[in-house]
Structures are given as structure tokens and as C-alpha cells.
Amino acid sequence: MTPARILVVDDEYGVRSGIRQILEIEGYEVDEAATGEEALALLDKAEYDVAFLDYRLPDIDGLTILQNIKDGGLQLMTCMITAYANIDTAIAATRQGVDFFLPKPFLPDDLLGVAETLVRHKQARTEAERLRREHEASLLELAEEKTQTHSLISSLRDxxxxxxxxxxxxxxxxxxTVLLGMEESETLRHPAAELLGEGPLAPLVEQLAAPQKDRTIGQLTLGERTYMTSIVTFRADDGAALGRILTLSDISQIRRVAMEKERFIRTMVHELKSPLGAVRSLIEVVTDKSLGDDIESYLPMLSRAENRIDNLVQLIGDLLSLSRSEQARGQTEPELLEVEPVVSAALDAQSERLAARHLTAQMEVEPDLPPVLMPAGDLDLILSNLVGNAVKYNRDGGSVTVQAVHDGEWVRIDVKDTGIGIAEENLFLVLTEFFREKRPETRDLEGSGLGLAIVKSLAERAGGRLEIKSELGQGSTFSVLLPA
Amino acid sequence: MSHPWSILFVDDDRDFLDAQVAYFGSRGHTVHTTESTQETLDFLEAQVPDIIFLDLMMERYDSGFRLAYQIRKQERLDKTPIVMLSGVARETGERFDQEGQGLLTWSRLDRFVDKPVTGRQLLAVAEELLAHGDAEPNPSTDDPSS
Structure with a gap:
């Protein structure tokens, strides 16, 4: 520990140096000042733990020095030395914050006793000050943390x-507060039961009032949204309940996805089981010899069974395409693609079926059409699906037209047919997985019901969309809009 | 088999229907087929079969139940056994089964059979359900329009 520093202020040289010698022997560091001015100059320069001040000085009196120490916020301990100690001086000095009086004349032991006491006090005071500052700093931190926590909680979606x-x-x-339809100020310090009881959260009042449970999880539907509700009791270290936290998390989206998935799987199971059931029944006719011993009689049924199996394989392929388009985002790199060759290839692939149904095909790709950015396989799938549909749902002798134009910020590809069209009420449903219009015209057309779902999903993945226009009995136009 | 039955199959899968026509037909039974709710109701206006095999999922996922309910409302079809064929009961699990149990009672179905199903299984069900009816064949099957 560094030795304590003491300032001795006295105009009498003998007293000054006497005090100094006694203190230095005891290991203190001592400075002297003969006048008030000198004293103030030293106090300004260095930090002292204790000052011995003579009451009477030639220029400034001791009280003024005390005043300066107080005003400067200096932390040193002070002792007034005076030969004329009287009650008035004592009161005045005490008002200025003096810590001790030492009347002249005094013995060296008296001086040392006072010095020791004051130094100890000073150290205690310094330590207290240090602690106070630390405390203040941590309070500041705490306040800051509180603000941060508050803004964190405010910005929570829950x-x-x-x-x-x-x-x-x-x-x-x-x-x-948005849920409650109130301002925050309207809620603070109000009984929760009262606030919730009047609003949409009324069903939670009872749960909030049941403190026996530490955690209550529930579900609440508000309008079109579904919330998971959680009520947690928070406790002090000794286990006493301090209050409760209610959180509402919007799970509408999660629920919607879960329900869609359930529906998808239910439908998929049906779509997979139906052809299997049909094939099984057709084979049973053979093993049962229901049609007699002539194998020729069974050929039509076996050929139908083969057909169903082909379609089942196609369905599984479509399911894979769909699952890839929905999940494998980013696995295939998008590239800049010219539209024309892809349209051309999609039409070429259908040439046999086009000819068989006496359909005419037209391709009109605008010159200087900007390329589109997407994985090559995706654009192939989009066009082969749409052109395939345009052929499948056409009337014999009709036409298939593919137009590609630059339309503002989009490259727009229209695939137009002159076929059976889609009933207006089904325009949205045809985008649903497995949905197929059940009409006499579609009776004998095979399909997984996944094609348009795949097209829509791929177009959206590329930042575009699918639009459908259709007139029953006249034909349909499927437009894929892709960012130019 | 004491006498041939008149069987109605309601399903929207033509391959399945044709297979049943061959399977039951080869055993001397008369097999009628319909492919939609309306077609079925129209058919039942004209005649009453000995047994109805009804697919659950046609226009809608529960078309079969609605149709069964509509059939049961008609007094003359009150006693005709209805067997519901469904491919979804097991996969969708408990919830559907619970609902299904209620619907079974509600639509007064006689059997609930999981698809895919074989003709042999359906034959066994028909034999069981029609065992008691053999003594008194449904008079409506003699309808001249059948």
C-alpha cells in the first residue's frame, strides 16, 4: 500500500517542520505550505489523504481553504489546528466540513493519533466511494439491459x-396491445382480468387466475388466426410466485401447412391405392379364370392393368418433381435461358400426339426476348407440362399456340389451346395437387392431377407466377410470368 | 349358392368395375355399375339390388357416406345391405376411425371394407350378408325394368 500523503499548512516555520518530521518518521509523505495561496496551489496539483490546516494564516484563513476543498469536491480528510479554539470557530469549521480539531499546543502522540485516525477514515471513505461508483455503474448497466430487454420484448412477434x-x-x-386494441399506457397497472375480460382474450382469464400450475399451454382462435397460448408462473428464489407471463404465438401458418400436408398425404394415398386396387382386381379376373380358358379374352384387361401401372410410374415421377420443386431450392443453379429452344423442344416432344389428334401447333416467340433466370430443368418441366395439357385437353383438329413476349418486367409465356376448358368454379382448384375435373370429357383422360401444381410451384420458385384464363368448351390459356 | 344375386357396384374406377363385372358375372350374378352419386340414385329409382358395394371417395372424399345416407332414407332400400369400400380409413388413423364409427351408425352401413380389396373378399362379405336373405329374395329384383 502506498504511504498516505499529508499536507501541512501553517505560517509558523517551527510548528510546520515539527509536524512534518514527526509524520515522516511514521512513514507518511508530507508537503508543507506556509500560506493559504501555497496550500491551494498544492491541493490543485496533488492528491492528499489528509490536510492539517492552521486556522490563522497570513493571506487566506483556514475556513476559506476548507470552503475551497469542499467546492472542489476533494476527498481528503481535514484537521483544523488552532491555538484559539473557541465554540464559534468550531461551529464555522464544522459547517465547512472539517473532520477534526487539534488545539495548540499538542503532543506528538496526539498528532500521530489524529493522523492515523484520519488516514483510516480516508481509506474507508475511498473504498466506500469506489463501491458506490461500481454500484452506480452496474445500476447503469442494469438500466441499459432493462431498456434492451424492453425493446426486445416490444419487437417480438409473439x-x-x-x-x-x-x-x-x-x-x-x-x-x-394490438391484439387487445389498446395503448400500452391503458394496460399498465390495470388488473389483467379486467382488460382481457372485455376483449378477445377473455377465454384466458380463468387460466391466468389459476396459479397452481406453473405452465399452461393452450390454443386460441381469433378470427382467422390460431394462437398457441402459454401461461408461465415466474418465481423468486424461495419459490414464491412473483407473477405470470402470458404469451400468444401465431401458429396459423404452421397449422395451415400441417393441414395441407395431411390433406396432401390423404389424397396421395388414395391416388396410389386406386390404381393398385384396379390392377389387383384385373389380375384377379385372370387368376380366377373368370372369363374362361382362352387367354385372348384376358388381353384387354391385362393391357388396362399395364396402363394403370404406367400411370402409377408417371404419378411417382410427378410426385418427385413436385417435392423437388418445393424442397430442393438452391440445389440446382439457375442460369440465363433462351425461351425459344425450350418451347420448340416441348412442342417437338408432342409431335406424334399432335399429329394423331390432327392438332396444329404454333410458336410465336418475340424477337429479342430477354432470357429468363432459372434452372434449365425447371423451364423444361413447365413447358412440357403446359404443352402436354394443351394437347391432352384439346379437341381433335384444334390448335396449340405458344406465345412468348416481353411484358414490362416480365417474360410472359402463353400456352393456349382450343380444348374443353375449365369450369369457372374450378379455376383455382385445378392448381391443387391431385385435383382433376370430373366431367364426361375427362373421363378417359389419364393424369396425376399434379402437373399444374408443379408448374405453379416452379414458376413461383423463379420469382414468377402462373395465370389461367379459360372458357368452358372454348379452350384455356395458361400464362407463365417469369422475371425478365 | 342358391340363387344369383343382383349386385350394384358404385365406384368411379372403371377398371375396378369391369373386373368385378367379370368376377361376379362368371359366378352367375348380375352386376350393375354406376359411377356417380346421381347415376346411382337414378339407378335405384328403377330397381333395388340385393347388395350395394359403395366406394367412399368419388366426387368428394365423403361422397359415399352422403350417398349411403340418401339411400337409407328410402324405405324400399331400407333393408338392402350396403358395404362401404374405402382406401383412406387405415392411413389417416384414429381420427378418421372415430369419425368413421359415428358415420357408420349415422348412415347405417353394414360393413366397412378397406381398399384395395379382392373379388374373393367381397364375395365372402356378400355371402355372409345375404345368407339369411336367401329364403326371401327381394321382390324388387323382379322389376321388369331390370
Whole structure:
């Protein structure tokens, strides 16, 4: 520990140096000042732990020095030395914050006793000050943390309501006040039961009031949205309940996806089982010899069984395409693709079926059409699906037209047929996986019901969309819009 | 088999229907087929079969139940056994089964059979359900329009 520094202020040389010698022997570091001015100059320059001040000085009196020490916020301990100690001086000095009086004349032991006491006090005071500053800093940190936590909670998408043990609201974040249709100021310090009881969250009041459970999870539907509700009791270290936190998480999207998936799987199971069931029944006719011993009689049925198996294989292929288009985002690199060769290839692939149905095909690709950015396989799949549909759902002798134009920020590819069309009420449904219009015209047309779902998903993955225009009995136009 | 039955198959899968026509036909039974709710109701206006095999999923996922309910509402079809064929009961699990149980009672179905199903299985079901009916064949099957 560094030795304590002491300042001795006295105009009498003998007293000054006497005090100094005694203190230095005891290991203190000592500076002297003969006048008030000198004293103030030294106090300005260095830090002292203790100052011995003579009351009477030639220029400035001791009280003024005390005043300066006080005003400067200096932390040193002070002792007034005076030969004329009287009650008035004592009162005045005490007002200026002096810590001790040492009347002249005094013995060296008296001086040392006072010095020791004051140095100890000073050290205690310094330590207290250090602790106070530390405390202040941590309070500051705490306040900052509190602000951060508050803004964090405010910006949460989940709605949060915190109530104290008296059931009063101590925090309601933005999402919560929006749900309640109130301002935050309207909620604070109000009984939660009262606030919720009047609003859409009324069903939660009972749960909030049941403190026996530490965690209650539930579900609440508000309008079109579904929320997972959670009520948690928070406790002090000794286990006493301090309050409860209510959170509402919007799970509408998750629920919708889960329900869609369930529906998809249910339908997929049906779509896979139907052809299997048919094939099984057709084979049973053979093994049962239902049609007699002539194998020729069974050929039509076996050929139908083969057909169903082919379609099943196609369905599985489509399922894979769909699952790839929905999940394998980023696995295949998009590239800049010219539209014309892809359209041309899609039409070529259908040439046999076009000829068989006496369909005419037309391709009109605008010159200087900008390329589109997507994986090559995706554009192939889009066009082969749409052109395939245009052939499948056409009337004999009709036409298939593919037009590609630059339309503002889009490259727009229209695939137009002169076929059976789609009933207006089914325009959206045809985009649903497995949906197929059941009409006499579609009776004998095979299909997985996945083609348009695949096209839509691939177009959206490339940042585009699929549009459908159709007139029953006249034909349909499927437009894929892709970012130019 | 004491006498041939008149069987109605309601399903929208033509391959399945034709296979049943061959299978049951080779055993001397008369097999009628319909492919939609409306076609079925029209057919039942004209005649009453001995047994109806009804596919659950046609126009809608529950078309079969609705149709069964409509059939049961008619007094003259009150006693005709209805066997519901469905490919979804097992896969969709408990929830459908619970619902299905209620619907079975509600639509007064006689049997619930999981698809895919063989003609042999359906034959066994028909034999069981029609065992008691053999003594008194349904008079409506003699309808001249059949």
C-alpha cells in the first residue's frame, strides 16, 4: 500500500517542520505550505489523504481553504489546528466540513493519533466511494439491459403480457396491445382480468387466475388466426410466485401447412391405392379364370392393368418433381435461358400426339426476348407440362399456340389451346395437387392431377407466377410470368 | 349358392368395375355399375339390388357416406345391405376411425371394407350378408325394368 500523503499548512516555520518530521518518521509523505495561496496551489496539483490546516494564516484563513476543498469536491480528510479554539470557530469549521480539531499546543502522540485516525477514515471513505461508483455503474448497466430487454420484448412477434402477483399488468408488448386494441399506457397497472375480460382474450382469464400450475399451454382462435397460448408462473428464489407471463404465438401458418400436408398425404394415398386396387382386381379376373380358358379374352384387361401401372410410374415421377420443386431450392443453379429452344423442344416432344389428334401447333416467340433466370430443368418441366395439357385437353383438329413476349418486367409465356376448358368454379382448384375435373370429357383422360401444381410451384420458385384464363368448351390459356 | 344375386357396384374406377363385372358375372350374378352419386340414385329409382358395394371417395372424399345416407332414407332400400369400400380409413388413423364409427351408425352401413380389396373378399362379405336373405329374395329384383 502506498504511504498516505499529508499536507501541512501553517505560517509558523517551527510548528510546520515539527509536524512534518514527526509524520515522516511514521512513514507518511508530507508537503508543507506556509500560506493559504501555497496550500491551494498544492491541493490543485496533488492528491492528499489528509490536510492539517492552521486556522490563522497570513493571506487566506483556514475556513476559506476548507470552503475551497469542499467546492472542489476533494476527498481528503481535514484537521483544523488552532491555538484559539473557541465554540464559534468550531461551529464555522464544522459547517465547512472539517473532520477534526487539534488545539495548540499538542503532543506528538496526539498528532500521530489524529493522523492515523484520519488516514483510516480516508481509506474507508475511498473504498466506500469506489463501491458506490461500481454500484452506480452496474445500476447503469442494469438500466441499459432493462431498456434492451424492453425493446426486445416490444419487437417480438409473439404477444407478451406480464402480470404481477396482484394480477396487474406490468408489461404488455406491442403485439399484445394490438391484439387487445389498446395503448400500452391503458394496460399498465390495470388488473389483467379486467382488460382481457372485455376483449378477445377473455377465454384466458380463468387460466391466468389459476396459479397452481406453473405452465399452461393452450390454443386460441381469433378470427382467422390460431394462437398457441402459454401461461408461465415466474418465481423468486424461495419459490414464491412473483407473477405470470402470458404469451400468444401465431401458429396459423404452421397449422395451415400441417393441414395441407395431411390433406396432401390423404389424397396421395388414395391416388396410389386406386390404381393398385384396379390392377389387383384385373389380375384377379385372370387368376380366377373368370372369363374362361382362352387367354385372348384376358388381353384387354391385362393391357388396362399395364396402363394403370404406367400411370402409377408417371404419378411417382410427378410426385418427385413436385417435392423437388418445393424442397430442393438452391440445389440446382439457375442460369440465363433462351425461351425459344425450350418451347420448340416441348412442342417437338408432342409431335406424334399432335399429329394423331390432327392438332396444329404454333410458336410465336418475340424477337429479342430477354432470357429468363432459372434452372434449365425447371423451364423444361413447365413447358412440357403446359404443352402436354394443351394437347391432352384439346379437341381433335384444334390448335396449340405458344406465345412468348416481353411484358414490362416480365417474360410472359402463353400456352393456349382450343380444348374443353375449365369450369369457372374450378379455376383455382385445378392448381391443387391431385385435383382433376370430373366431367364426361375427362373421363378417359389419364393424369396425376399434379402437373399444374408443379408448374405453379416452379414458376413461383423463379420469382414468377402462373395465370389461367379459360372458357368452358372454348379452350384455356395458361400464362407463365417469369422475371425478365 | 342358391340363387344369383343382383349386385350394384358404385365406384368411379372403371377398371375396378369391369373386373368385378367379370368376377361376379362368371359366378352367375348380375352386376350393375354406376359411377356417380346421381347415376346411382337414378339407378335405384328403377330397381333395388340385393347388395350395394359403395366406394367412399368419388366426387368428394365423403361422397359415399352422403350417398349411403340418401339411400337409407328410402324405405324400399331400407333393408338392402350396403358395404362401404374405402382406401383412406387405415392411413389417416384414429381420427378418421372415430369419425368413421359415428358415420357408420349415422348412415347405417353394414360393413366397412378397406381398399384395395379382392373379388374373393367381397364375395365372402356378400355371402355372409345375404345368407339369411336367401329364403326371401327381394321382390324388387323382379322389376321388369331390370
Amino acid at each position: 404477444a407478451v403480457l406480464v402480470i404481477n402477483r396482484d394480477g396487474e399488468v406490468v408489461l404488455a408488448n406491442r403485439a399484445m
